[in-house]
Amino acid sequence: MNNNNNIDDPNIVVDPDLISELPDECLACVFQSLGPGDRKRCSLVCRRWLVAEGQSRHRISLDARSDLMDAVPSLFTRFDAVTKLALKCDRRSVSIGDDALVMISMRCRNLTRLKLRACREITDAGMVGFAKNCKGLKKLSCGSCTFGAKGMNAVLDNCAALEEISVKRLRGITDGVAAEPIGPGVAAGSLKTICLKELYNGQCFGPLIVGSKKLKTLKLFRCSGDWDKLLEVIADKVTSLVEIHLERLQVSDHGLAAISNCLDLEILHLVKTPECTNAALVSIANRCNLLRKLHIDGWKTNRIGDEGLIAIAKRCPNLQELVLIGVNPTSLSLGLLGANCRNLQRLALCASETIGDAEICCIASKCMALKKLCIKGCPVSDHGMEALAVGCPNLVKVKVKKCRGVTCEGAGWLRASRGSLAVNLDTAANEPLDRYPSDVAVVENEGLISHSAAEADTASSSSNGRSSFSKARLSFFAGRNFVACTFRRWSNGNNSSNGS
Numbered sequence: 123m124n125n126n127n128n129i130d131d132p133n134i135v136v137d138p139d140l141i142s143e144l145p146d147e148c149l150a151c152v153f154q155s156l157g158p159g160d161r162k163r164c165s166l167v168c169r170r171w172l173v174a175e176g177q178s179r180h181r182i183s184l185d186a187r188s189d190l191m192d193a194v195p196s197l198f199t200r201f202d203a204v205t206k207l208a209l210k211c212d213r214r215s216v217s218i219g220d221d222a223l224v225m226i227s228m229r230c231r232n233l234t235r236l237k238l239r240a241c242r243e244i245t246d247a248g249m250v251g252f253a254k255n256c257k258g259l260k261k262l263s264c265g266s267c268t269f270g271a272k273g274m275n276a277v278l279d280n281c282a283a284l285e286e287i288s289v290k291r292l293r294g295i296t297d298g299v300a301a302e303p304i305g306p307g308v309a310a311g312s313l314k315t316i317c318l319k320e321l322y323n324g325q326c327f328g329p330l331i332v333g334s335k336k337l338k339t340l341k342l343f344r345c346s347g348d349w350d351k352l353l354e355v356i357a358d359k360v361t362s363l364v365e366i367h368l369e370r371l372q373v374s375d376h377g378l379a380a381i382s383n384c385l386d387l388e389i390l391h392l393v394k395t396p397e398c399t400n401a402a403l404v405s406i407a408n409r410c411n412l413l414r415k416l417h418i419d420g421w422k423t424n425r426i427g428d429e430g431l432i433a434i435a436k437r438c439p440n441l442q443e444l445v446l447i448g449v450n451p452t453s454l455s456l457g458l459l460g461a462n463c464r465n466l467q468r469l470a471l472c473a474s475e476t477i478g479d480a481e482i483c484c485i486a487s488k489c490m491a492l493k494k495l496c497i498k499g500c501p502v503s504d505h506g507m508e509a510l511a512v513g514c515p516n517l518v519k520v521k522v523k524k525c526r527g528v529t530c531e532g533a534g535w536l537r538a539s540r541g542s543l544a545v546n547l548d549t550a551a552n553e554p555l556d557r558y559p560s561d562v563a564v565v566e567n568e569g570l571i572s573h574s575a576a577e578a579d580t581a582s583s584s585s586n587g588r589s590s591f592s593k594a595r596l597s598f599f600a601g602r603n604f605v606a607c608t609f610r611r612w613s614n615g616n617n618s619s620n621g622s
Contacts, residue, residue: 149171149174149178151178153174153175153178153179154178161175161179172200173200176200176201176202176203178203179201179203179204180203180204180205180206181204181205181206181207182201182204182206182207182208183207183208183210184197184207184208184209184210185210185211185212186209186210186211186217186218186238186239186241187211187212187215187216187217187218188215188216188217188218188219188222188243190218190222191218191219191221191222191225194222194225194226194229195225195229198226198229198230199229202229203232204230204232204233205230205232205233205234205235206233206234206235207226207230207233207235207236207237208236208237208239209223209226209236209237209238209239209241210237210239210240211239211240211241211242212240213240213266216242216243217240217241217242217243217244218241218243218244219243219244219245219248220243220244220245220247220248220251221248223241223244223248223249223251223252224248224251224252224255226252227251227252227254227255227256228255230256231255231256231258232258233256233258233259234258234259234260234261234283235259235260235261235262235263236252236256236259236261236262236263237263237264238263238264238265238267239264239265239266240265240266240267241264241267242266242267242268242293243268244267244268244269244273245268245269245273246269246270246272246273246276246294247273248269248273249269249272249273249274249276249277250272250273250276252276252277253276253277253279253280253281254276254280256281257280257281257282257283258281258283259277259281259283259284260281260283260284260285260286261284261285261286261287262277262281262284262286262287262288263286263287263288263289264288264289264290264292265288265289265290265291265319266290266291266293267291267292267293267294268293268294269292269294270292270293270294270295270302271294271295271302271303271304271326272302273294274289274292274295274304275302275304275305275307277307277309278304278305278306278307278308278309278310278330279307279308279309280308281308281309282308282309282311282312283309283312284309284312284313285312285313285314285315286313286314286315286316286317287309287313287315287316287317288315288316288317288319289317289318289319289321289327290318290319290320290321291319291320291321292321295321295322295323295326302326303326303328303329304326304327304329304330305327305329305330305331305333305334306329306330306332306333306334307330307333309330310330310333310334310335311335311336312336313330313334313336313337314336314337314338314339315337315338315339315340315341316330316331316334316337316339316340316341317339317341317343318341318342318343318345319341319343319344319345320343320344320345321345321346322346323347324342324345324346324347325345325347325349325352328352328355328356331352331356331360332355332356332359332360333359334360335359335360335362336362337360337362337363338362338363338364338365339363339364339365339366339367340356340360340363340365340366340367341365341366341367342367342368342369342371343367343369343370343371344369344370344371345371346372347372348372348373349368349371349372349373349377350372350373350374350376350377350380353373353377353378353380353381354376354377354380356380357380357381357382357383357384358380358383360384361383361384361385361386362386363381363384363386363387364384364386364387364388364389365387365388365389365390366381366384366387366389366390366391367390367391367393368391368392368393368395369391369393369394369395370393370394370395371395372397373395373397373398374397374398374402375397375398375399375401375402375405378392378398378402378403378405378406379401379402379405381406381410382405382406382408382409382410383409384410385409385410385411385412386412387406387410387412387413388412388413388414388415389413389414389415389416390406390410390413390415390416390417391417392417392418392419392426393417393418393419393447394419394421396421396423396425397425398425398426399425399426399430400425400426400427400429400430400433401430402430403418403426403429403430403431403433403434404429404430404433406434407430407433407434407436407437407438408433408437410438411437411438411439411440412438412440413434413438413440413441414440414441414442414443415441415442415443415444416434416438416441416443416444416445417443417444417445417447418445418446418447418449419447419448419449420446420447420448420449420450421448422448422473423448424450426449427449427450427451427452427455428451428452428454428455431446431449431451431455431456431458431459432454432455432458434459435455435458435459435461435462435463436458436462438463439462439463439464439465440463440465441459441463441465441466442465442466442467442468443466443467443468443469444459444463444466444468444469444470445469445470445472446470446471446472446474447470447472447473448472448473448474449474450474450475450476450477451471451474451476451477451481452476452481453480453481453484456481456484456485456488457484457488459488459489460484460485460487460488460489460490460492461488464490464491465491466489466491466492467491467492467493467494467516468492468493468494469485469489469492469494469495469496470495470496470497470498471496471497471498471500472496472497472498472499472500473498473499473500474499474500475500475501477497477500477501477502478500478501478502478503478506479502479503479505479506479509482497482502482506482507482509482510483506483509483513485513485514486509486510486512486513486514487509487513489513489514490514490515490516491516492514492516492517493516493517493518493519494517494518494519494520495510495514495517495519495520495521496520496521496523497520497521497522497523497525498521498522498523498524498525499523499524499525500525501525501527502522502525502527502528503525503527503528503532504527504528504529504531504532504535506527506528507522507528507532507533507535507536508532508535508536510536511535511536511539511540512539517540517543518542518543518544519543519544519545519546520536520543520544520545520546521545521546521548522545522546522547522548523546523547523548523549524548524549525549526549528547528549530547533545533547
């Protein structure tokens with residue numbers, strides 16, 4: 123039998139194995155372009171690929187239960203180039219302790235980001251040992267941990283390159299009447315973002331905040347205690363703040379008046395701060411003329427309304443994004459916002475008792491630059507949709523949710539009138555209106571730790587049933603893809619296009 127496939131036959135040319143000739147650097151670039159599953163499968167091809175895949179993996183997330191301790195030496199011998207590490211433990215399990223964290227820090231000297239979740243067995247001693255070994259840390263995020271001020275100060279005293287810190291439910295600082303102050307440390311010279319969530323003694327971070335002269339973003343969520351005095355000190359000492367988020371915080375007009383000293387302020391979120399009134403918003407408007415994004419959840423207290431919004435309209439011409447939840451503005455303020463804020467492109471109006479057809483008509487006639495509009499839980503009807511059909515020439519996306527006066531016929535007519543407009547109608551009534559809606563929450567930088575990182579809504583208009591009127595128009599939209607977008611995705615898409 124003549125075997126023409128014999129590789130020893132000199133007349134047969136065998137194709138060279140080009141993959142085996144790839145340098146390790148090129149192989150690593152290929153691995154970095156693959157998903158987690160493909161990377162794992164590729165690592166099983168041969169020993170060389172196993173080594174190259176491990177050395178090219180810079181980010182790793184581990185189940186941080188106590189038995190991880192035994193795997194640390196072999197695990198980080200393979201993944202010796204890790205720079206971003208997440209250690210997450212189930213709340214019902216025992217987490218790794220100080221010895222494991224110190225051992226990891228000794229093998230990951232190039233670590234720049236660390237995330238700790240529910241690692242309750244890590245104490246101040248473990249954080250001290252970690253900080254001494256990983257002095258190049260740039261980002262620290264910890265939640266539901268039990269170490270205290272000593273461990274946090276160790277990080278701040280050793281990590282001079284730290285740029286971002288996020289702390290949530292840090293149990294170790296709740297003991298005692300007077301908590302030990304945290305910061306500033308050498309990290310204060312480089313910190314740009316501080317985020318504090320659900321802390322009992324959050325004011326103990328005051329020295330850190332005040333000492334961070336380059337601080338750009340400050341986020342305070344559901345931290346107990348009176349914050350007025352500390353905000354006054356912060357605004358006096360830290361003048362570089364560009365972004366401030368205050369949610370469910372005990373802060374009054376005095377605290378916000380102090381914030382108005384931050385002349386470079388561009389982004390302000392006031393979420394369920396019931397002691398804040400129109401006077402505070404007027405103070406902000408008079409001095410923070412660079413304001414681009416304003417979110418207000420008035421919690422239906424009627425303490426912020428036309429007076430404050432008129433001041434914003436007159437003093438903040440650069441406003442691009444406005445979210446009003448539980449606030450009752452009228453055409454008086456909305457008309458001025460549309461006329462004076464020529465760059466207003468994103469507007470959300472939620473759970474307002476005064477936003478009716480007249481107000482939508484005002485928006486349609488005044489807001490010439492508006493691109494995205496979200497209306498939720500407002501007494502708007504199909505007549506408002508008719509106004510949008512002829513107004514807002516730059517409008518590209520409209521979301522109407524839980525507005526009982528708007529029917530499928532009205533939304534369908536709006537789509538038919540403006541073929542390029544994406545319209546999403548959701549009449550579901552199973553979501554309370556008094557919470558901060560996920561469909562208007564903006565995620566500023568992913569990985570940024572946003573306080574309400576709910577997933578984007580899926581297209582719901584198709585699942586709520588259609589009337590015969592809108593079914594008759596389906597052929598009109600053949601070939602078009604009207605995917606429902608949330609206000610969050612609108613904002614992210616717009617930010618990427620504007621470079622903001």
